[in-house]
Amino acid sequence: xVREVAxxxxxxxxxEMVAMYxxxxxxxxxELAARRIEAIGYQVGHQLSERFVPVYLIIVFSRYTMERxxxxxxxxxxxxxxxxxxxxxxxxxxxxxKTNHRGTFVLQDNKFRWxxxxxxxxxxxxxxxxxxxxxxxxxxxxxSMYLYFPCGIIxxxxxxxxxxxxxxxxxxxxxxxxxxxxVKA
Amino acid sequence: xxxxxxxxxxxxxxxxxxxxxxLFTLTYGAIVRQLLTDLEEVEEVNKQLDQMGYxxxxxxxxxxxxxxxxxxxxxxxxxxxxxxxxGFKMFLGVTASVSSWDADGTCCSIILEDNPLVDxxxxxxxxxxxxxxxxxxxxxxxxxxxxxMKTEVTWTRDVLRGDDAYELQVxxxxxxxxxxxxxxxx
Numbered sequence: 349x350v351r352e353v354a355x356x357x358x359x360x361x362x363x364e365m366v367a368m369y370x371x372x373x374x375x376x377x378x379e380l381a382a383r384r385i386e387a388i389g390y391q392v393g394h395q396l397s398e399r400f401v402p403v404y405l406i407i408v409f410s411r412y413t414m415e416r417x418x419x420x421x422x423x424x425x426x427x428x429x430x431x432x433x434x435x436x437x438x439x440x441x442x443x444x445x446k447t448n449h450r451g452t453f454v455l456q457d458n459k460f461r462w463x464x465x466x467x468x469x470x471x472x473x474x475x476x477x478x479x480x481x482x483x484x485x486x487x488x489x490x491x492s493m494y495l496y497f498p499c500g501i502i503x504x505x506x507x508x509x510x511x512x513x514x515x516x517x518x519x520x521x522x523x524x525x526x527x528x529x530x531v532k533a
Numbered sequence: 534x535x536x537x538x539x540x541x542x543x544x545x546x547x548x549x550x551x552x553x554x555x556l557f558t559l560t561y562g563a564i565v566r567q568l569l570t571d572l573e574e575v576e577e578v579n580k581q582l583d584q585m586g587y588x589x590x591x592x593x594x595x596x597x598x599x600x601x602x603x604x605x606x607x608x609x610x611x612x613x614x615x616x617x618x619x620g621f622k623m624f625l626g627v628t629a630s631v632s633s634w635d636a637d638g639t640c641c642s643i644i645l646e647d648n649p650l651v652d653x654x655x656x657x658x659x660x661x662x663x664x665x666x667x668x669x670x671x672x673x674x675x676x677x678x679x680x681x682m683k684t685e686v687t688w689t690r691d692v693l694r695g696d697d698a699y700e701l702q703v704x705x706x707x708x709x710x711x712x713x714x715x716x717x718x719x
Contacts, residue, residue: 351554353649354546354624356596358557360589361668365564368585373571384567391563392556399555437556 362462362497370493378489382496389500390507397505400436401428419449422531425509426453429502437501438462451531455502460525462498463491491519502527542622545600549623558652565665575662582664586671587678593624594676609705610634612682613641616673616703625649633702642689643673645699656693665693670701681709 366385374381430442434457444456495517503515511531518526564585568578597603601619606612610631617629627649633642650666664670670686677684683706690700 351626351649351652352551353554353557353626355550355552356593357624358552358560360592361557361560361564361585363592364585364588365560367588368581384571388560388563388567391566392559395559395563396555436553439552 393501393504582667586668587675590675
């Protein structure tokens with residue numbers, strides 16, 4: 349049987365991890381905080397992929413360790429993230445996948461689970477007491493800090509499959525969240 | 534509907550949103566690992582994990598009170614039982630036991646046989662002095678402080694350090710008067 353824990357354990361742990369790095373350790377150096385949070389995500393993605401990646405993908409990619417993988421192979425790996433991996437971690441699949449066929453993939457989640465909880469952060473409670481604009485931008489900053497974690501996870505999974513890439517998140521239309529993956533040539 | 538009174542940890546755990554524990558365990562592991570890299574001093578890592586736990590505890594207590602239907606414990610003994618039987622179960626899916634009470638009922642041990650935080654964990658020799666699960670002691674301390682109990686929580690046994698179980702000593706320092714002042718993170 350698969351072991352489970354309450355979702356709130358993961359949610360609160362992530363919030364505190366982000367608060368620790370972006371609030372306590374690197375309050376004035378957001379780039380450093382972001383890099384650390386991404387690194388933690390990367391580590392998690394790397395290890396999770398060793399547990400979840402199906403054998404067929406491992407075979408596909410082991411054939412190409414010496415040569416450059418083809419686009420179709422990248423697509424297989426991305427599809428794995430959109431379906432199996434996302435279901436395992438977020439209990440739903442990615443809603444929309446787009447690609448320019450030149451190494452850029454956009455994965456759109458119309459209701460990204462981790463963002464639905466992040467809005468009940470205490471920093472937003474403070475805003476209700478002080479509804480000034482700096483609070484709002486601070487909240488937006490906190491959310492983007494938080495997203496370095498899933499970006500790191502995606503990069504960790506793909507890199508474990510031998511696909512070096514850069515991953516960023518776009519939240520211009522919340523609660524939709526898009527992850528942009530740029531595979532390095 | 535009439536209030537239902539305290540619910541069992543099992544009942545709550547089966548009714549709340551749950552996730553695959555691997556995500557939880559690996560994320561915690563990655564955080565500890567990153568802290569060890571960033572902070573160098575193991576003592577400081579222990580401190581940060583405890584602080585992280587404290588902050589988590591002051592949030593989780595609300596969920597605990599809301600979902601468990603527990604109202605007020607008559608004494609610290611009942612409080613400790615609630616943590617072990619309901620708290621651990623509803624959040625981590627494991628049960629703990631309470632033992633080693635002192636004469637005046639203000640100090641006891643909470644023993645965990647099964648601990649999802651440490652699945653797949655092995656500590657290298659360089660991590661001596663690390664209390665890997667220190668987040669848990671922080672959670673208990675933070676949660677109890679929100680219900681007016683100031684406590685000191687320390688590890689007395691740790692499987693990762695070669696013991697046969699995980700044992701936390703919880704000591705009630707004082708019962709703070711009601712109306713705890715609003716406290717910002719610190």
